Amino acid sequence: MPRKEVLRIEKLKTHYYTLGGIVKAVDGVDLRVYKGELVALVGESGCGKSTLAFSIMGMVPPPGRIVSGKIYLSDINLVELSDEELRKIRWSKVSMVFQGAMNSLNPVMKVGDQIIEAMLYHDVISRPEEGRSTVKHLFELVGLDPNRIDSYPHELSGGMKQRVVIAMAMALNPDLIIADEPTTALDVTTQAKIMEVLKDVQKKTGVSILLITHDLPLVAEVSDRVYIMYAGKIVETGDVFTIFKSPRHPYTQGLIGAVPSIRGPKKKLVALPGEPPDLRFPPPGCRFHPRCSKAMDICGKKEPPRIEFGPDDFVSCWLFAKEGERK
Amino acid sequence: MFLFITIMFFIFRLMPGNPIGLILEQYNLTPEAAQRLIHLWGLDKPVWQQYLIYIKNLLKGDMGISYVYNAPVSSVIFSRKLLNTLALLISAHGMALLIGMILGVWAAWRRGTPIDIGTLVTALVLYTIPVFWLGLMLLMMFAVHVHWFPLSGTITPARSYKDILQYIGDYLWHLTLPMISITLIRLGGDFLIMRNTMINVVREDYITTAIAKGLPEKIVVWKHAARNALLPIVTMAGLDMAFVVSGAVLTETVFGWDGIGKLTYEAAINRDYPVLQGLFFILVVVVLLANFLTDLMYAYLDPRVRY
Ligand SMILES: Nc1ncnc2c1ncn2[C@@H]1O[C@H](COP(=O)(O)OP(=O)(O)OP(=O)(O)O)[C@@H](O)[C@H]1O
Ligand SMILES: [Mg+2]
Numbered sequence: 366m367p368r369k370e371v372l373r374i375e376k377l378k379t380h381y382y383t384l385g386g387i388v389k390a391v392d393g394v395d396l397r398v399y400k401g402e403l404v405a406l407v408g409e410s411g412c413g414k415s416t417l418a419f420s421i422m423g424m425v426p427p428p429g430r431i432v433s434g435k436i437y438l439s440d441i442n443l444v445e446l447s448d449e450e451l452r453k454i455r456w457s458k459v460s461m462v463f464q465g466a467m468n469s470l471n472p473v474m475k476v477g478d479q480i481i482e483a484m485l486y487h488d489v490i491s492r493p494e495e496g497r498s499t500v501k502h503l504f505e506l507v508g509l510d511p512n513r514i515d516s517y518p519h520e521l522s523g524g525m526k527q528r529v530v531i532a533m534a535m536a537l538n539p540d541l542i543i544a545d546e547p548t549t550a551l552d553v554t555t556q557a558k559i560m561e562v563l564k565d566v567q568k569k570t571g572v573s574i575l576l577i578t579h580d581l582p583l584v585a586e587v588s589d590r591v592y593i594m595y596a597g598k599i600v601e602t603g604d605v606f607t608i609f610k611s612p613r614h615p616y617t618q619g620l621i622g623a624v625p626s627i628r629g630p631k632k633k634l635v636a637l638p639g640e641p642p643d644l645r646f647p648p649p650g651c652r653f654h655p656r657c658s659k660a661m662d663i664c665g666k667k668e669p670p671r672i673e674f675g676p677d678d679f680v681s682c683w684l685f686a687k688e689g690e691r692k
Numbered sequence: 693m694f695l696f697i698t699i700m701f702f703i704f705r706l707m708p709g710n711p712i713g714l715i716l717e718q719y720n721l722t723p724e725a726a727q728r729l730i731h732l733w734g735l736d737k738p739v740w741q742q743y744l745i746y747i748k749n750l751l752k753g754d755m756g757i758s759y760v761y762n763a764p765v766s767s768v769i770f771s772r773k774l775l776n777t778l779a780l781l782i783s784a785h786g787m788a789l790l791i792g793m794i795l796g797v798w799a800a801w802r803r804g805t806p807i808d809i810g811t812l813v814t815a816l817v818l819y820t821i822p823v824f825w826l827g828l829m830l831l832m833m834f835a836v837h838v839h840w841f842p843l844s845g846t847i848t849p850a851r852s853y854k855d856i857l858q859y860i861g862d863y864l865w866h867l868t869l870p871m872i873s874i875t876l877i878r879l880g881g882d883f884l885i886m887r888n889t890m891i892n893v894v895r896e897d898y899i900t901t902a903i904a905k906g907l908p909e910k911i912v913v914w915k916h917a918a919r920n921a922l923l924p925i926v927t928m929a930g931l932d933m934a935f936v937v938s939g940a941v942l943t944e945t946v947f948g949w950d951g952i953g954k955l956t957y958e959a960a961i962n963r964d965y966p967v968l969q970g971l972f973f974i975l976v977v978v979v980l981l982a983n984f985l986t987d988l989m990y991a992y993l994d995p996r997v998r999y
Contacts, residue, residue, distance in 0.1 A: 422904050455906035463904075468897035471916055473995055483905045517995040533905075 368399040370437070371540045371573045372421070372459075377434030379413075379420045386645035390416040390429070392597035397677055398541060403567060403574045405584040405605075407620070408594035409641050414577045415464060417594075418543045421575075422461055423451040439540060457487050460534040464545040464577075469530050470518040476529045477514030483536045503532035506569065507562050524555040531562055535570065545577045560587060581620060585609050590677060593617045596642050596652040601680040613680040615657045651683065659684060701743055701969060746969075755973065756966030760959070765970040769952065776846055777951030779863075781940055784871045785929070788878035793925065795879075796886025797918045803891060811883070819880030823939050827873045827946035834869060841869045844948025870947040874939055885928055889921040896920070922993055930986030933979045 374396040381388035390413040398404045406414055419425045421436055423443055436443040438458050443451065463469050471479055480503065481496035490496045501511035507528040518526055527547070534542045544563065548556040564587055567574055578584060584591060584605070591608040593601045593616065601614040612618045619637040639656035642648055648655055654664035663683050672685040730736050734745060749756060755765035795815075799808040835843045842848065846866050853859040893899065894917055902916045937953070944953030952971065959967040991997050 424900070424903055452906045452908065455904055457906065461901075461904050463897055463901060465897055469901040471898040471902070471920070473919055473993065474916075482907065482911075486905075486907050486911065519996045 368402075370397060371400050371402075371439060372396070372398040372575070373435075373437040374417075374421070375435040375437075377417070377420060377436060378432040379416050379425055379429060380432050381416075381429040383428055383645075388429075388644045389597050389647060390644055391420060392647075393434075394594075394597075394599050396592055396599065396602075398573050398575055400540070400573055401567070401571045402589045403564070403576060403587055405588035405591045406575060406577045406594060407579070407581065407584055407591060409637075410579070411641060411644070412594045413597045413644070414594060415545055418461065418545050418575070418577060421459060421543060422455060424455075453487065456483050456539065457537045458539055459541045459543065460537070460539045462530055462534050462542060462544040462547045464549065467523055467526055467551075469533075470526055472518050475515050475517055476521070476526075477516075480529075480533045480536050483533065487537055489537060499536070500532070503535055504528075506535065506566060507532045508565075523551050524558060527551065527555070527559050528562060531559070531566060535566060535572065538570070539572065541573045541575060543575045543577070546579070547576075548580075563587075593620070596647055597644055598652060598681065600653065600682070603674070603678045607678065613685065614653075614682050615659050615684070616653050619656075651681075698743075701746060702739075750973075755970040758959075758964055758967045760962050760964045760967070765966045768955070768967055769970050769974060773951050773955050776949060777940060777944070777953060780867060780870055780874070780944070780949060780951060781936060783867065784874035785878060785936065787871070787875045788882050789925070789929065791875070792879050792882025793886045793918070793922075796883045796888075797890050797913060797921065799883070800887045800890030800894060800921075801913050801917070803894075812887070815880040815883040815887075817880070818876055819884065821877065823873065823877045824942045824946050826876060827870070827943055830869050830873050831946070842866050846950050866949075870943050870949050873947075874943055877939060881928075882925060885925050886921060889924045890917060893917050893921045919993075923990065926989045926993065927986060930982045930989075933975075933982045937975055 374394055377391055377394045377396075378389070379391035381390055392413075394413075394417060396404075396406075396417075406417070408414055416425065416429065419429075420431055421438075421443070423446070425431060431444055434444065438454065441454070441458075443454065446454065470476060474482075477497065477500050478493070480500045481490070481493050484490045484496045484499065485493060490499075497514065500514050504511045504513060509525060509528045509532065513521065513525070513529075518529075521529065531542075531547075534544075542563075547563065548559050551559060560583060563574065563576075566572065576584070576588060588605050590604050591602065592599050593608070593614065595616050601608070601612070601617050603613075608617060609621060612621050616637070637656060642652055642655070648665070650663070650665045650667055651657070651660075651669045654660040657664065661683060667683075669681045669683045670686055670690065671679050671681050673679045734742055737745075746756065755769075757763065758765050758768045761768050795811055799811045802808050831843065834841045842865065847859070847862050848866075851862065853862070899912065899917055902912045907916075937956075940951065940953035941956050942953070943949065944951045945957045948954070955967065956971050958964070959971065
């Protein structure tokens, strides 16, 4: 089955040029999302997940910038676009639900107007009134009362705001939604409901979703494929069964091992022993080797090769390299 | 309010200097005439009796008779002077708010660029300049050195006008320098508040979202960010009324602008208590009114405080 590629990232590097040094937050990432897929991006705090997301949106905050690499969104390389071209792509092709989405709504504007506005400035409609029926449909899609269109954010509960944000992300029928820890600020029951909404929206519209999260049980439940990120690099990827049933990278094993069972009670990610490295001065060789229980000599000297097992199925680890290469 | 009026009454009586003495010097009155005046104004009665009479009259809306103008205080205050002051203050503060807000928003958006830093330094300098010094400087430069603007007054004395437009032109010409000096003085503060608030607003998630939505930069800055950054400056504008008045006193005196500020200054010099009391009474009313208006504005700007 030939699958249509929605997003293809090649060798992306995004660094922050701070006074204290260059923070290599994204350092050579390859990632692909196909149509209708839910792809999870998992990694410890500070490994560069949000930076990757901002790179795709073309809005890496200064002092950061994309150093090299390519980001293809249905065959358009976003890295080469001008500001105005980028502005037009944003939200129409790729929208985003932000980390801490509770605060993504402007407190002094009606929620409906905030959605209509996106349509207006992408020339989908020419007058605000024309957008109202679309917004009501979107509200129904995410399970919100359409009469809430003229509410202000403070009149809504956290879960309702989150639904508005998802509705807003769908306003222009994008190919891809990036959801950066979309449920962190919510209580557990609401979290589950919101994830259901997101899955439901995906089923009805066929939109692809890149889900960024720490929540491994959630990943196991909802995603099709998983990328494991560590210190600015993708260390392993595969379909959700491979990753959870037979994880190959010691880091992935550590993450999964920290969660008792996929079906078991949800539990916060237990930190692996040790600290993630300072991304200004990452360790030489494999960035994980100082924390790795299976580290060998070579791991601290040379960067591990990428061992491919199939399309979109690889691990970057010396353990899987042929004997002859481990020198 | 009542307490305020009472305190005011006694403070003015305690000020050194004697109104009758000053008037006697000025007009060369005979002792008998002076005696009649003193009796007419009730100044021969004990202070507490004067106070009771004052309160009684105030309740009737009568603020007393000006010692200097020999006319009811209300007609001294509610006159062209009030109009002149309103023209000056509203134009100057409107201008300062407008320019300060636009520059503040813009500088915050371009934070850290040389333009932002240049504007910031200028604002800090303006913020610290005393108003009378700036006024005198402007006079020196534009009225004495080059005769672009008049030295003082609100219109050219003894000039006849062809039509109303010419009159307005002459008035505005006189208005320019005092207005610019108040505008400049206020500009610094307005700019700093606006820039500060904007810098915080720009970090908010809804601004990131607005950018991600692919909205044009202008819309993000003005419709989303600036709108949210308006609240503090509105509050400040409301709370700053007392400062506004002190600025008006100095500016009007320096520029000979025939308004309430100058009246205040002259009344204080001449120990014209009834006028001073009237002025402060009105000031209190204005401050209360300003606070009320601020609340209304706030409710309009922020849906979270609407009832
Ligand atoms: N504006 C910035 N300036 C300098 N460094 C930054 C900036 N933003 C992020 N970083 C650094 O880049 C690295 C990656 O940050 P990022 O926010 O992408 O991590 P994350 O994986 O999203 O973490 P979390 O799970 O906590 O959201 C971190 O080390 C962080 O300190
Ligand atoms: Mg993040």
